[in-house]
Amino acid sequence: AQSVTQPDIHITVSEGASLELRCNYSYGATPYLFWYVQSPGQGLQLLLKYFSGDTLVQGIKGFEADFKRSQSSFNLRKPSVHWSDAAEYFCAVAGSNYQLIWGAGTKLIIKP
Amino acid sequence: DAGVIQSPRHEVTEMGQEVTLRCKPISGHNSLFWYRQTMMRGLELLIYFNNNVPIDDSGMPEDRFSAKMPNASFSTLKIQPSEPRDSAVYFCASKETGNQPQHFGDGTRLSIL
Numbered sequence: 428a429q430s431v432t433q434p435d436i437h438i439t440v441s442e443g444a445s446l447e448l449r450c451n452y453s454y455g456a457t458p459y460l461f462w463y464v465q466s467p468g469q470g471l472q473l474l475l476k477y478f479s480g481d482t483l484v485q486g487i488k489g490f491e492a493d494f495k496r497s498q499s500s501f502n503l504r505k506p507s508v509h510w511s512d513a514a515e516y517f518c519a520v521a522g523s524n525y526q527l528i529w530g531a532g533t534k535l536i537i538k539p
Numbered sequence: 540d541a542g543v544i545q546s547p548r549h550e551v552t553e554m555g556q557e558v559t560l561r562c563k564p565i566s567g568h569n570s571l572f573w574y575r576q577t578m579m580r581g582l583e584l585l586i587y588f589n590n591n592v593p594i595d596d597s598g599m600p601e602d603r604f605s606a607k608m609p610n611a612s613f614s615t616l617k618i619q620p621s622e623p624r625d626s627a628v629y630f631c632a633s634k635e636t637g638n639q640p641q642h643f644g645d646g647t648r649l650s651i652l
Contacts, residue, residue: 459638470543470630470643478638517582521638525570526595529582 429454429522433530440508441538448503448533450518459521460501462492465532466514474516477501488512513537541565543644545631551650557619560647563612564633572641573606573616574630582630588614621651 430453440446452458459478463471475486482494492503501518515534519527544563552558564571573585586596591608599606603622608614618625628648632641 461640463643468645470645471632471641473640473642476640524595525634525638526572526584526587527641531581 429520429528431518431520431528431530433516433518433533435533436531437534437536439536439538442510443507446503446505446508446512446535448516448518448535450501450503450530451499452501452518452520452528453499454520454522454528456523458501460492460494461519461521461527462486462490462501462503463517463519464488464514465517471517474503508535508537510537510539543631543633543642545629545644545647547647548645549648549650551652552621553652554622555620556651557617558621558625558649558651560616560629560631560649562614562616562631562644564614564631565642566612568633568635568642569611570634570636570641571608571614572632572634573614574632575627576630576646577627585616585629623651625649626651 432451461476462474464474465471474490475484477484477494484492490505494501515532517532518530522528546561569590571588575583585598586606587594588608606616628646630646632643634641
C-alpha cells in the first residue's frame with residue numbers, strides 16, 4: 428500500500444541551527460514527491476518537488492530535499508533556520524491516480 | 540496570478556443550518572480537490588474532480604456532504620444539515636494535468652455551534 432511516514436510529530440531547533448525533517452514513503456513505481464509548509468492560519472504552500480533527475484532538489488525559502496531511492500526517503504533540510512520557519516511541514520507522494528498521499532506532518536518549533 | 544480563492548474565510552453557524560463553501564481554482568487547472576483538516580484526523584481528502592467531473596468521493600463523510608463543480612472556474616462544498624463535529628478548516632486545491640503539484644487556497648474555518 429502507498430504511504431508516507433513523517434516519524435517526528437514535533438521538532439525543536441534553535442534559530443540559526445540546521446534542520447532536517449524526515450520523510451519515508453512506500454510506493455511501487457517511480458515516486459513524485461513533494462514538501463509543503465503550512466503557517467498558522469494559512470493554506471499549504473509548495474516548498475519543492477521531485478519528479479526525476481538530480482536527487483538533490485532546491486526549493487523556496489532556502490530549503491532543499493534529498494531523494495534517496497535505496498532508503499525510500501525524501502528528507503527536507505535547511506542550513507540555518509529563521510524564526511519565520513516555524514510552521515508545520517508535510518511530505519506527500521503522488522498516488523497512481525494523481526491524488527496526493529500525505530504524511531501526518533511535522534511541527535517545527537524555533538527556539539530563540 | 541491569482542491563486543486558489545476560497546470564501547468565506549470564516550463561517551460560524553448553528554447546528555442544523557446549511558453551509559456552503561466556495562472555491563475558485565487557478566485558471567487553466569483541470570483538477571480540483573476538497574480537503575478537511577482537523578487536529579484529530581489531520582488532512583483528509585473529501586472529493587476530487589477532474590475536468591469538472593467527480594472522480595473520487597470516497598472521502599465524503601456522509602450524505603450530509605455534497606460537492607459540485609458546475610464549470611471549470613467554480614466549485615461548492617455543501618453541508619446540510621451541519622453538525623458540531625463538522626467544525627474544521629476546509630481547503631480547496633487545484634492543479635494542472637498529470638503529476639503536478641496541488642495549489643491550495645487559504646481555507647475556510649468552519650465552526651458549528
